[in-house]
Amino acid sequence: MSEVDWLSHLLQIITVTGQLEVRCAYGAPWRVAWNKAAANEIPYHVIVKGRAILEDPKTRAARELLSGDIVLLPHGAAHVLHDGSGQTPIPTQQRWGAAGWMLSENDGQGEQLDLLCGRFFIAPPHDRLIRNYLPANLVTRAVDSHGEEGMGSASNQLAGLVGLMRMESAGDRAGGRAILNALSSALFTLVLRAASQSGKAPEGLLALAGHPRLAPAISAMFADAARPWKLPDLADLCGMSRATFMRQFQDKLGRSALDFLTDLRMSLAANELKKPAISTEAVAETVGYQSVSAFRHVFAERMGMTPGEWRRLAHKGE
Secondary structure (H helix, E strand, O other), rough: OOHHHHHHHHHHHHOEEEEEEEEEEEEEEEEEEEEOOOOOEEEEEEEEEEEEEEEOOOOOOOEEEEEEEEEEEEOOEEEEEHHHHHOOOOEEEEOOOOOOEEEEEEEEOEEEEEEEEEEEEEOOOOHHHHHOOOOOOEEEOOOOOOOOHHHHHHHHEEEHHHHHHHHHOOOOOHHHHHHHHHHHHHHEEEEEEEEHHHOOOOHHHHHHOOOOOOOHHHHHHHHOOOOOOOOHHHHHHOOOHHHHHHHHHHHHHHHHHHHHHHHHHHHHHHHHHOOOOOHHHHHHHOOOOOOOHHHHHHHHHHHOOHHHHHHHHHHHHH
16 A cells, blocks of 8 residues: 555545445436434435435525536535425335335426435544544536546546446346445545545545645655654655644644644544453554553543543444
8 A cells, every 4th residue: 555545544444334225216396305414424425317406404505416426425414405496396206126225216207317325334433533524515526538537537437436336226136235335335435535636625634635735744644643743744744844834734624733643543542442452551552652641531532431431332332
């Protein structure tokens, strides 16, 4: 794995699984609403064909999604998708597919929509890492661009992945459910890759990872979180003065570099604490703390429980 592959490092720390749940085949007018997701769930939607309006039921802020658009809601916010006509939606009928997902249809004669909906599940306590460092809504587009440059692009790879998901969800073949869930997990990674490469990520980890000058600091922290990083070290990696580095990092991420490093270390520590044979003292040292009492204090502050409480909870869960 390359030193700069921050995304693989992130996904080694955080276990993400995906699940396709509903395929919607609607004609306008239609409307679907989702409640706020559980803490460790991220809803996703893929517009395979047609278009949809994504609306926040509280603020009424709306965004148009077109064919090929993929939306993730990392903060799990309540949301509504509709056709934008404002007309009374036509009633829907649901039936279960053999692969374990539901087909939802209506008899609408208006503009047709083909929509895949599912959820990503993030093993606790890492959902806080996602909530803190990814935007509330993440929209990327799967574009099938032809030619050599297009072949390797993240949006082109997404188009291929969405095509596979559509094919699998259209039939009831052996292994269909397992394949759809595996493709869903890959979808999460590809959406994050596409967003960090697009240069359009407004804030958070994706904006930082896609920033050519700040990316070395993020990669270095992911690659060796236990190292006793000081701000001048990280600034040097980025070829910046300490003050410029601090300002730009805070501006892009909304948090300081040392704040991010602490969160990263606590997530790594949470994984280590699941191992019964390793002591809390050894875990503290593994993630860069010389003092076990300092480690316990920071862990409790960030995770809302002591290392011992988390260890018991994790073992009970398993």
